Amino acid sequence: MAERNKTLMKKSWLAVIHVAAVQLGLTDEEYRAILKRRYGVRSARDLTSAQGKDLIDYFKSLGFLPVRRVRTCTRCLPRPKRDAIPMDVVYPASPGQLAKIKRLRDDIKWWTVDGFSGWLKRYFNIERIQTSIEASQVIYGLLRLWRSQNKCKCSLIKEG
Numbered sequence: 001m002a003e004r005n006k007t008l009m010k011k012s013w014l015a016v017i018h019v020a021a022v023q024l025g026l027t028d029e030e031y032r033a034i035l036k037r038r039y040g041v042r043s044a045r046d047l048t049s050a051q052g053k054d055l056i057d058y059f060k061s062l063g064f065l066p067v068r069r070v071r072t073c074t075r076c077l078p079r080p081k082r083d084a085i086p087m088d089v090v091y092p093a094s095p096g097q098l099a100k101i102k103r104l105r106d107d108i109k110w111w112t113v114d115g116f117s118g119w120l121k122r123y124f125n126i127e128r129i130q131t132s133i134e135a136s137q138v139i140y141g142l143l144r145l146w147r148s149q150n151k152c153k154c155s156l157i158k159e160g
Contacts, residue, residue, distance in 0.1 A: 017052065017056060
C-alpha cells in the first residue's frame with residue numbers, strides 16, 4: 001500500500017515538474033539538459049521522489065510559482081455578469097430562475113410543512129415570486145440557507 005501512495009505522489013510531482021518547465025519557458029533540450037546534469041536521467045519519470053522534490057525546489061529558485069487550484073462546489077460557482085436592468089422596467093421571473101428556486105427549495109430541509117412559504121413571507125414579505133428581481137433575491141437567500149445547512153466552505157465565496 002505504501003508503494004502505491006508513493007507512485008501517486010510521484011505522478012502529481014511529474015505534473016508539477018512539467019507545469020514548471022512550461023512556466024519557466026524551458027525548451028525541451030534545456031529541460032532534458034537540467035535532468036541530465038543534475039540527476040543523470042533523461043526523463044523526469046526516472047527520478048526518485050526525493051529527486052523530484054529537489055527538482056521542484058530548483059525550479060522554484062529559478063522563479064517557478066506553483067499555483068494551487070481552488071476547487072469549489074458547483075452550486076457556489078460565480079455566475080456570469082449581465083447588463084443592469086433599467087429602473088423603470090420590470091421583468092417576470094424567468095423559467096430558469098423558477099427552476100433553480102424549486103431545486104434549492106427541494107434540497108433544503110424545512111422544519112415545518114409550509115417552511116418555504118413561511119420563509120418567503122418572513123424574509124421577503126411576499127406570498128409568491130413574480131418579478132425577476134424578487135427571484136434573484138430569493139435565489140441568493142436560498143443559496144445562503146443551503147450553504148449554511150450543508151456546511152459548504154467554498155473558498156470562492158466571500159463572507160459579507
